[in-house]
Every structure is written in C-alpha cells, then in structure tokens.
Amino acid sequence: MEYKCSFTPSGWNQEDWLLVRSPRWEAHSTWRQEADFIANNFPEDLTAEDTQMGRDRTGETYLSMLYKKPVTGSIRVETTCLFEERMAPLIVFSRELTSVHKEHLEVVLYDRGINLWYHFFKNGKPSWKLIGFQDIALEANKPHHLVAEIRSTIKGKFLYMGVDTPSFGTRLAEDWPDEYFAGITACEGRNRFFDFAISPVAPLEVMKERISD
Numbered sequence: 219m220e221y222k223c224s225f226t227p228s229g230w231n232q233e234d235w236l237l238v239r240s241p242r243w244e245a246h247s248t249w250r251q252e253a254d255f256i257a258n259n260f261p262e263d264l265t266a267e268d269t270q271m272g273r274d275r276t277g278e279t280y281l282s283m284l285y286k287k288p289v290t291g292s293i294r295v296e297t298t299c300l301f302e303e304r305m306a307p308l309i310v311f312s313r314e315l316t317s318v319h320k321e322h323l324e325v326v327l328y329d330r331g332i333n334l335w336y337h338f339f340k341n342g343k344p345s346w347k348l349i350g351f352q353d354i355a356l357e358a359n360k361p362h363h364l365v366a367e368i369r370s371t372i373k374g375k376f377l378y379m380g381v382d383t384p385s386f387g388t389r390l391a392e393d394w395p396d397e398y399f400a401g402i403t404a405c406e407g408r409n410r411f412f413d414f415a416i417s418p419v420a421p422l423e424v425m426k427e428r429i430s431d
Contacts, residue, residue: 296309308403
C-alpha cells in the first residue's frame with residue numbers, strides 16, 4: 219500500500235487516523251493544527267523537563283495516532299518532524315489497531331540520535347526495553363527526516379532506521395506479524411510533524427549476501 223499526507227489544514231484527514239493513548243497514563247494531549255504542521259498541545263505550567271519519562275505529568279503531553287489501514291510486508295515509513303527542546307517525536311509500529319497501545323515498536327528521535335524501543339506487557343503491566351540505538355548529534359528546533367523500514371526476508375523480519383536514509387538495522391522477533399499498523403507519537407516535550415508517508419520497498423541486495431542467520 220501507499221499513503222502520503224502533509225499535516226497542513228487541508229493536507230490530511232483526521233478520520234483516516236485513530237488516536238491512541240499510552241497504557242501508562244490516563245491523561246493525553248491533543249493535536250494543535252498550524253499552517254504547515256501539527257503539534258502536541260502543551261500545558262502552559264509545564265516545562266520540557268517536567269515531561270521526561272518518570273515524571274508525574276508526562277502523560278499530559280503524550281499523543282499518538284495510527285493510520286487506520288494496515289500495512290503488509292516490506293514497507294518504508296517516513297516523517298519530517300521537529301523537537302523544540304531535547305525530544306521526542308517518533309514513528310510507531312503496532313501489532314494492533316487499538317485505542318490504547320499494546321505491543322508496539324517506537325523509532326524515537328531526540329537530540330542524541332535515534333532509539334528503538336520495544337513496548338510489551340509483563341505480568342499484566344506495561345514494560346519496555348531498548349533494543350537498538352544510533353548515536354547522532356541532532357539540533358533542536360530544526361526539521362529532521364526520520365525514516366524507518368520493516369523488511370520481510372527469507373532470513374526473518376528486520377527494522378532499518380535513520381535520519382534521511384536508513385543506516386542501522388536490527389532483527390525483529392520471529393513472531394512480528396505480516397500485517398501491522400504505522401503512525402506517529404509526540405512525547406517528552408513539544409513536537410511538530412510536517413508530513414507522513416508509507417510506501418513499499420524492494421528487497422535489499424545486501425541481505426542476499428548474508429547467508430547465515
């Protein structure tokens with residue numbers, strides 16, 4: 219499948235998207251529509267430091283949404299985004315289309331690079347762990363083109379990520395589904411999103427050379 223939008227007032231349709239809340243908080247933010255982007259609304263009495271993970275009011279600035287149509291196979295997801303302080307606009311991949319996030323992956327942009335987080339439930343409670351990262355010095359208040367690809371191969375499923383072009387890859391769990399959902403999340407600060415796109419990708423030639431698992 220292919221999908222492309224700009225987050226201008228007439229460039230996207232909110233009905234194409236499902237707002238998704240984090241299971242960690244009851245509170246969540248809302249989108250603020252501007253001339254050429256959308257941004258998570260930010261309570262006036264909070265500072266960016268107040269929104270870091272582990273703080274009492276982090277959920278008030280958290281906002282996520284998934285494109286309602288599922289994607290299958292090998293796809294590329296990309297968005298032009300910006301963080302006003304240190305972090306953290308991100309691309310999200312979810313196993314399910316639900317109003318509260320369950321098992322999902324986050325490709326997170328921040329001032330020191332990209333983190334890949336795996337979110338899951340353990341003993342009935344939300345849990346998460348870092349499964350990949352890439353160190354890059356990135357400027358705040360500057361648009362960055364975040365790219366993530368999930369590729370299905372005969373050797374398994376792999377996620378590639380990077381700024382402008384994918385440059386780091388990691389193997390996903392064997393049971394990552396063939397059909398899943400993609401979207402964006404704003405959290406841990408003021409984030410802006412200018413556009414979003416999903417497109418199919420061809421097999422990587424380099425994977426043909428890697429005959430060993």
